[in-house]
Amino acid sequence: MAVEAGTQQERVAGRVWTVRLDPYGRPSAGEVRLSCSRPACAPHRISGGAGAGRKAAVEHVNIHLARIGEDGGPRGDASCACRAADCAWHTADPDAGRRGGARPTAARCGGAMVLALYADRVGRLWRIAEMCARCAAATPGCRVLDTARSTAPTAPTGAAQAAGESAGNGESAAGTAQAGRAALFSDTGPATAAGASSTDAVSQAPVPHARTASPGGTSRRTKRWGKIARRIVPHDLEPDVLRVELIELGDAFRTYQQRTEPDLALLAELHERKGRAFRLWADVSGDNSLHHEAKRAETAAQTTRETFHNRTGAPVDDAVGGDELAVEWLLTRQQAVHARTVLEYAQSHSPYPEAEVRLAVLMLTLRAARAGTGNVTGQDLASWLPDDAERVLERLVEADWVRLPDTVAQAMASLPEEATTFTVPALLSTEPRPLALGKTTRARISGWAQKTVGDRKIRKKKLGAATRLLALYTAAHTRPDGRLGHAEDGGLPLEKAAAFCSLTFDEVTEHTELLVTADWLAEADTAAGRLRGQLAGRILPLGGLL
Structure with missing residues (x-):
C-alpha cells in the first residue's frame, strides 16, 4: 500500500x-x-x-x-x-x-x-x-x-x-x-x-485481476524446483527423474495435510517413496544429512504400516486397491499381547479353580490392574455371573483375594453413582508390578473383556461362566483372518483351553458347540487334541490378533 x-x-x-x-x-x-x-x-x-x-x-x-x-x-x-x-x-x-x-x-x-x-x-x-x-x-x-x-x-x-x-x-x-x-x-x-x-x-477502487495457478497447481517457475521436508529441490538436480520425484512428493505431502481424515495406507506409501528418493539424493549430492532424513522416512513408513495393521488387522499392501472390507479391531496387536498376559495371570492367581471364580477374578483384575484398587457395581457382578455373583464374591472375600469396605450384600446393591471401591492386595503397587499396563491399555482390555462376556447372544442363551471363559480364550487367540491359533500350529491346544476354562476335553467340545449356536464361532472342530475354528463375522473386531 x-x-x-x-x-x-x-x-x-x-x-x-x-x-x-x-x-x-x-x-x-x-x-x-x-x-x-x-x-x-x-x-x-x-x-x-x-x-x-x-x-x-x-x-x-x-x-x-x-x-x-x-x-x-x-x-x-x-x-x-x-x-x-x-x-x-x-x-x-x-x-x-x-x-x-x-x-x-x-x-x-x-x-x-x-x-x-x-x-x-x-x-x-x-x-x-x-x-x-x-x-x-x-x-x-x-x-x-x-x-x-x-x-x-x-x-x-x-x-x-x-x-x-x-x-x-x-x-x-x-x-x-x-x-x-x-x-x-x-x-x-x-x-x-x-x-x-x-x-x-x-x-470503489478497481480490484486488479488475480494471477491464477497454472494447470496442476504449479507455476512455470515451480516446475523446475520445489520444496520437501523444508528443503529446496535444486532446479538443476540430476538425474531429472529424481528432481521430478522430489517435487511431486513435496506436493503430495502438502495435499495429504489438507485431508479431513487420515489415510494411513497412502501415508505409508508416501514415506516409503520419500525414503528411496532421499537416499538417491544423498548419493548424488554427497550430503550425509539426507541419509538421516531417508532413515527417518523409512522409520515413519514402518511405523505407519504397523499402526494401520493394528487398526485393521490387514497389511497395508493388501488394503491398497483391495476389495475386502478392513476390520477395525478393538485391540491393537500389542494390547492383545497384554490381554493374553492378564488371562494367564487370572488363571494362575485364582484362589479356586471353579470357572465362576476364575471369571470374577479376571474381570476384577482388569478393574484393579494399575493400582490394586477399582470400582464395581452390583449390576457389573450380576452381568458377569447372573446366578452366582454373591456366592462367588463371598468366597473371594473369605480367601482375602479381594477386600471390600462394606458387606458383600451392600456391594451387590451398589449403584453406578455409588460404586463399591474394592482392593486386590496382590495388585497393590509393588516392584516389579504384577501387571504393567498403561492407562489406555488397561481400559481397552477391560472394555474388550466386558464386550466379550456381555455379548448379547451369549446373554440371550444364558451361557454359563465356563462358556464365557472359552469365548474370551478363543477371541484372545485369533489371527487377523479370524482363524483360531497360529497358522503353523493349526488351532489351539485343547488341554490349554480346557485348563483355562476349568473343563475336561469332552466338556470343551460341548461348550464349543454352544458358542457355535450363539454365533460366536462360525465353525469349530476339536479333533486330534486341537481346537480349530473361526470367529463369526460379527465377532471379528474382538479378535486378539496373534
Missing part, C-alpha cells in the same frame, strides 16, 4: 477471522472440531462427518460477515492483514525472478482496502480478512465481498453475500446475505450488484 512509513504506523491493524475444521477422535466416530480465531468463539465438536462440519463452518462464517456488515464493513484506514502475515497468503510474483530482485513485501500492497473471503479447496479452512485489493487479487480462491468507501459512507456497507461457495465442496452458504452489494470474486474483477447505484461502483 503506497503510504509513508510514519502514516503506516498510525493505521489500525487489519482484522482477520479464521474458521477451521479438524478431525476429532477416531475416524469411525465421524466427529470434527470447529474452531475460530476470535477469542469469543469457543471451539466445539460436530457430529455427522465432514459434510455437517462444513455446513456449520459456513454458517459460522456468515454470522461474522453479518456482524461485520452491521459494523460498517471493511475499514478504509486499516492496514493490510496479508502484509502483516508477510504476504504469505498469496502466490509469489512470477515476474520477481526475471527482475532479479528479492520478494517484495510492502511494494506489493496497493489499491483500496477490501473485505475478502478465502476458502481452501478441501473445505477445511475459511479466512475473512481486511486486506488490500492487490493482495486479494493475488490470492487464488479469494473472493472480495466488499470494498471500503473512499469517503464517509451515507449508509452502512455490508458483507453483502454469505460465505459463498466453499472451495472444493460445491456447497453454498445459507442465506444471511444482506441486500445492496454482491460479493466479488478476485478472479473475475469488480461487479455491481443488481440495484446498486453507479456512484457506489465508481467510488
Whole structure:
C-alpha cells in the first residue's frame, strides 16, 4: 500500500477471522472440531462427518460477515492483514525472478482496502480478512465481498453475500446475505450488484485481476524446483527423474495435510517413496544429512504400516486397491499381547479353580490392574455371573483375594453413582508390578473383556461362566483372518483351553458347540487334541490378533 512509513504506523491493524475444521477422535466416530480465531468463539465438536462440519463452518462464517456488515464493513484506514502475515497468503510474483530482485513485501500492497473471503479447496479452512485489493487479487480462491468507501459512507456497507461457495465442496452458504452489494470474486474483477447505484461502483477502487495457478497447481517457475521436508529441490538436480520425484512428493505431502481424515495406507506409501528418493539424493549430492532424513522416512513408513495393521488387522499392501472390507479391531496387536498376559495371570492367581471364580477374578483384575484398587457395581457382578455373583464374591472375600469396605450384600446393591471401591492386595503397587499396563491399555482390555462376556447372544442363551471363559480364550487367540491359533500350529491346544476354562476335553467340545449356536464361532472342530475354528463375522473386531 503506497503510504509513508510514519502514516503506516498510525493505521489500525487489519482484522482477520479464521474458521477451521479438524478431525476429532477416531475416524469411525465421524466427529470434527470447529474452531475460530476470535477469542469469543469457543471451539466445539460436530457430529455427522465432514459434510455437517462444513455446513456449520459456513454458517459460522456468515454470522461474522453479518456482524461485520452491521459494523460498517471493511475499514478504509486499516492496514493490510496479508502484509502483516508477510504476504504469505498469496502466490509469489512470477515476474520477481526475471527482475532479479528479492520478494517484495510492502511494494506489493496497493489499491483500496477490501473485505475478502478465502476458502481452501478441501473445505477445511475459511479466512475473512481486511486486506488490500492487490493482495486479494493475488490470492487464488479469494473472493472480495466488499470494498471500503473512499469517503464517509451515507449508509452502512455490508458483507453483502454469505460465505459463498466453499472451495472444493460445491456447497453454498445459507442465506444471511444482506441486500445492496454482491460479493466479488478476485478472479473475475469488480461487479455491481443488481440495484446498486453507479456512484457506489465508481467510488470503489478497481480490484486488479488475480494471477491464477497454472494447470496442476504449479507455476512455470515451480516446475523446475520445489520444496520437501523444508528443503529446496535444486532446479538443476540430476538425474531429472529424481528432481521430478522430489517435487511431486513435496506436493503430495502438502495435499495429504489438507485431508479431513487420515489415510494411513497412502501415508505409508508416501514415506516409503520419500525414503528411496532421499537416499538417491544423498548419493548424488554427497550430503550425509539426507541419509538421516531417508532413515527417518523409512522409520515413519514402518511405523505407519504397523499402526494401520493394528487398526485393521490387514497389511497395508493388501488394503491398497483391495476389495475386502478392513476390520477395525478393538485391540491393537500389542494390547492383545497384554490381554493374553492378564488371562494367564487370572488363571494362575485364582484362589479356586471353579470357572465362576476364575471369571470374577479376571474381570476384577482388569478393574484393579494399575493400582490394586477399582470400582464395581452390583449390576457389573450380576452381568458377569447372573446366578452366582454373591456366592462367588463371598468366597473371594473369605480367601482375602479381594477386600471390600462394606458387606458383600451392600456391594451387590451398589449403584453406578455409588460404586463399591474394592482392593486386590496382590495388585497393590509393588516392584516389579504384577501387571504393567498403561492407562489406555488397561481400559481397552477391560472394555474388550466386558464386550466379550456381555455379548448379547451369549446373554440371550444364558451361557454359563465356563462358556464365557472359552469365548474370551478363543477371541484372545485369533489371527487377523479370524482363524483360531497360529497358522503353523493349526488351532489351539485343547488341554490349554480346557485348563483355562476349568473343563475336561469332552466338556470343551460341548461348550464349543454352544458358542457355535450363539454365533460366536462360525465353525469349530476339536479333533486330534486341537481346537480349530473361526470367529463369526460379527465377532471379528474382538479378535486378539496373534
